[in-house]
Amino acid sequence: MTPIQPMAGAQARAATAPVRIGVLGCGTVGSEVIRLLGERAEDFAQRSGADLELTGIAVRDLETPRGPHVDPALLTTDARAVATNADIVIELIGGISPARELVLAALATGATVVTGNKALLAAHGPELFDAAAASGADLYYEAAVAGAVPVVYALRESLAGDTVTRVLGIVNGTTNYILDEMATKGLSFDTVLATAQELGFAEADPTADVDGHDAAAKAALLAQLAFHTRVGIDQVSVSGIRNVTAEDIAQAESAGYTLKLLAIAERVGDDAINVRVAPTLVPHTHPLSSVHGAFNAIVVESESAGRLMFYGQGAGGAPTASAVLSDVVAAASHKVRGGNAPRESAYAALRVVGPEETTYAQRVRVRVADEPGVLARVAGSHAEHGVSIQSVGQLADVEGDSVVAIVTHPSRGAALTAVTEELGNEPAVREILSVTPVEA
Ligand code: HSE
Numbered sequence: 001m002t003p004i005q006p007m008a009g010a011q012a013r014a015a016t017a018p019v020r021i022g023v024l025g026c027g028t029v030g031s032e033v034i035r036l037l038g039e040r041a042e043d044f045a046q047r048s049g050a051d052l053e054l055t056g057i058a059v060r061d062l063e064t065p066r067g068p069h070v071d072p073a074l075l076t077t078d079a080r081a082v083a084t085n086a087d088i089v090i091e092l093i094g095g096i097s098p099a100r101e102l103v104l105a106a107l108a109t110g111a112t113v114v115t116g117n118k119a120l121l122a123a124h125g126p127e128l129f130d131a132a133a134a135s136g137a138d139l140y141y142e143a144a145v146a147g148a149v150p151v152v153y154a155l156r157e158s159l160a161g162d163t164v165t166r167v168l169g170i171v172n173g174t175t176n177y178i179l180d181e182m183a184t185k186g187l188s189f190d191t192v193l194a195t196a197q198e199l200g201f202a203e204a205d206p207t208a209d210v211d212g213h214d215a216a217a218k219a220a221l222l223a224q225l226a227f228h229t230r231v232g233i234d235q236v237s238v239s240g241i242r243n244v245t246a247e248d249i250a251q252a253e254s255a256g257y258t259l260k261l262l263a264i265a266e267r268v269g270d271d272a273i274n275v276r277v278a279p280t281l282v283p284h285t286h287p288l289s290s291v292h293g294a295f296n297a298i299v300v301e302s303e304s305a306g307r308l309m310f311y312g313q314g315a316g317g318a319p320t321a322s323a324v325l326s327d328v329v330a331a332a333s334h335k336v337r338g339g340n341a342p343r344e345s346a347y348a349a350l351r352v353v354g355p356e357e358t359t360y361a362q363r364v365r366v367r368v369a370d371e372p373g374v375l376a377r378v379a380g381s382h383a384e385h386g387v388s389i390q391s392v393g394q395l396a397d398v399e400g401d402s403v404v405a406i407v408t409h410p411s412r413g414a415a416l417t418a419v420t421e422e423l424g425n426e427p428a429v430r431e432i433l434s435v436t437p438v439e440a
Contacts, residue, residue, distance in 0.1 A: 018053035019332040022086030022111075024079055024102055025093040026059045026066060029116065029143070032321035033090060035069040037328075044325070048332035056082035058093075084109050088331050090324060091115040100124050107131040107139065112331040112341075114324055116143030119208075122217035122233040125224070129344035138334065138341040140327035145218045146171050146296040148319035149312040150326065154300065155225035156342050162302040164226040166266040168439070169298030170291050171218040173314045174202045174209040175241050175261040177294040179279075183249045183258065189242065201294060211240035212277040215263045223265035223275045226300070228348035231265075235352040237276045244279055248434050251365065251395050255405060257281035258289040262439065266358065272351040274358040281363055281438045288439075356414035361390065361440060363407045365433040366423060370402045374428040378406060381422040385415040401430055407438060 021037065023030055037044065037054055045051045057070065058079035066075075076082060079102055083089050089106035091113060093099045099120050106113050108131065115121070121128065121144055132139040142152045146169070155164065170176050174196065181192040193210065196202035208214045216236040223231040241261055249259050262280040267273055282289045287309055291297040296314030301307050313319035334340060368374045375392065382389050388409040395403040408416065423429050 016050045016336060018051040019048065019088060019335050020053050020055045020086045021088050021090065021328065022056045022058070022082040022106075023054065023090045023092065024058045024082060024099070025091070026057050026070060026075070027092065028317040029320045029324065030057070030090070030092040031067055031070060032317040033092070033324050033328075035067065036321055036325055038069050044329055044332070047329050049336035050332060052328070052332055055086055058082040080105060083111075086111055087335050088112045088114060088328060090328065091117060092324070093117070094119070096120055096123060100128075103128060104131050107135055107137045110135050110137050112138040112140065112335065114140045114143075114327040114331060116141065116320055116324060118144040118214070118217040118221060122220045125221075125232075125344075126230055133343060136340070138331060139344075140331055140341060141221070142327050143320050143323035145221050146298060146310070147173075147312070147314040147316065148322045149296055149298065149310045149314060150323070151222070151298050151300070151310045152225065153326070154308070154310060155222065159300070159302055159305065160342070162304045164300060164302045166264070166301040167222045167226045167298060168262055168264045168266075168288070169222075169310075170260055170288060170296055171222075171263045171298065171314065172209055172212075172215040172261060173294030173296055174206065175212075175215070176291065176296070177201055178210070179241060179244070179249070179259055179261065180292050182244070182246050183253060186246050186250060188246055189244055210242050212238040212261065213240075215261060215277045219263035219265055219275050219277055222263065222298070223273060224344075224346070226265055227267065227273045227350055228345045229273060229350040229352070230346045231273075231275055231352055235275060237278075237355050239278045241279050245434075248365070248436070251403075251405065252281050252363070252436070254395075255363075255393060255407075256284050257363075257438065258284060259436070260288055260291070262288070267350075268353055268358050272353045272357065274353050274355060276355055276358075278437055281436050283439070286439060354413070356412070356417060358413050359410045360413065360416075361408050361410045361438040362416050362420075362435060363405055363438050364420060364423065364435050365395070365403060365405045366429050367398060367401050367403050367431040367433060369428045369430060370397065370400055371428065375404070377426060377428060378404070378423065381419050381426065382406070382408065384422070385418045387411040387415050387419050403433065410440065
C-alpha cells in the first residue's frame with residue numbers, strides 16, 4: 001500500500017478558495033494589520049488553511065499618505081462595499097456610527113466580523129450578537145479589551161470549563177500611566193496629563209480615559225464573558241481619576257498602598273454580579289500594584305483554576321494588531337474547515353447590582369479637629385453602621401487640625417456610604433478629603 005503523502009501547504013491550498021478580507025479603517029492599527037497580513041501571508045495561510053486575500057480597505061480620505069505596504073488600488077471611500085463583499089470584515093473605525101451600521105451590514109451577509117471597538121460593543125453588544133446569531137456569522141473582539149493581552153480568549157475559551165468568581169484589572173493604560181507618574185514623581189494630575197498629551201500617550205480629549213468610560217466599556221465586556229450575563233455600560237458604576245491629588249497618592253503610598261484605576265466584575269451572592277470602575281487602593285504586596293506605565297493587567301479568579309494573571313500592552317498599533325490578527329486567523333480557519341467561534345453566552349442572566357449591595361473595604365481620609373473624643377466619635381459612626389475598622393492612622397497636623405485615615409474591613413457598600421455621610425455631618429470633621437475603595 002502506498003503511504004499517503006501530505007501535500008505541501010501551498011499545494012493543498014491551491015484547491016481552496018482564498019478567504020477574502022475587508023478592512024474598515026486604516027489608522028495606526030489598521031495599517032499595522034495590513035502590513036502584517038502582507039508580510040506574514042504564508043504563515044497565516046498555513047495556520048488557517050487558505051490564502052488570506054485583502055480585497056478592500058475603506059478609508060475616509062484617499063489622499064492621506066499611507067505606508068508602502070498599503071496598496072493604493074485597494075483603497076476606497078465606499079465602506080459599505082468593503083463591508084458587504086468579504087468573508088471576514090475587520091472593523092477598525094472606532095466610535096458608534098458608521099461602525100455599527102457597517103458591522104450590521106457585514107454580519108447580515110454572513111461575514112465574520114473582527115472588531116476592536118469596545119465602545120460599540122458596550123453600547124450595542126446585544127444587537128450585534130443577535131445579528132451575528134441570526135445570520136450564522138461570527139463576531140470576534142479580542143482587541144476590544146486590553147490590546148494584546150489575550151483575556152477575551154482566556155475567558156471565552158480557556159476557562160470554558162471553570163466558574164469565574166471575580167475579574168479585576170487595570171484595563172486603561174493612559175490612566176495607569178498618569179497615576180504612575182503622579183506616584184513616582186509627585187506631580188499633579190493636570191501636569192502629567194498635559195505631558196502625556198504632548199507625548200501622544202493621552203488623547204487630545206482625554207474624557208473617555210480619565211473619566212473611566214473606556215475602562216467601563218471593557219469591564220462590561222469582561223463581565224459578560226466571565227458571568228454569561230449581558231451587561232450594558234450603563235450598569236457599570238464609574239468614577240475616574242480627575243480628582244485624584246498627588247497628596248492622596250503620596251499618603252496612600254506611605255501607608256503601603258498604590259492607587260490604581262481598577263475595573264472589577266464580581267459575583268454577589270448566588271444570583272447577582274457587580275461591575276465597577278474606580279480608583280482603588282491596592283496593597284504593595286498585590287500583583288497589580290507593580291503594573292507600571294501604560295501596561296494593562298487582569299487578574300481572573302475562578303473556582304478550579306484559582307488566580308490567574310494576564311499582563312501586557314493594552315494599546316498601540318502592533319500590540320492591538322496582534323489581537324486582531326489572532327481573531328482573523330481563527331476566523332479564517334473556521335471559514336475553511338467549518339464550525340463557528342463560541343457564541344455570545346448569556347444563559348446565566350444574573351442581576352447586575354450596584355456597589356451598595358457588594359462588599360468591599362474603604363479608606364477615608366478626613367481632616368478633623370484635634371480635640372479629645374473626636375476619634376471616638378469617628379469610630380462610633382463606623383460601629384453604628386456595623387462597619388469594622390481595620391486601622392486608623394494620624395497622617396499630619398494642619399493648623400490645629402489632624403488628617404486621619406480610617407481603613408475599614410470589607411463591609412457592605414450601603415453601610416460604607418452611610419458612614420461617610422455621617423462623617424460629613426459630624427461637626428468635628430472639618431473635611432472629607434478622600435474616600436477610596438481598598439482591595440484586600
Ligand atoms: N485609551 C486606551 C488606554 C486604549 O489608554 O488604555 C484603547 O482602549
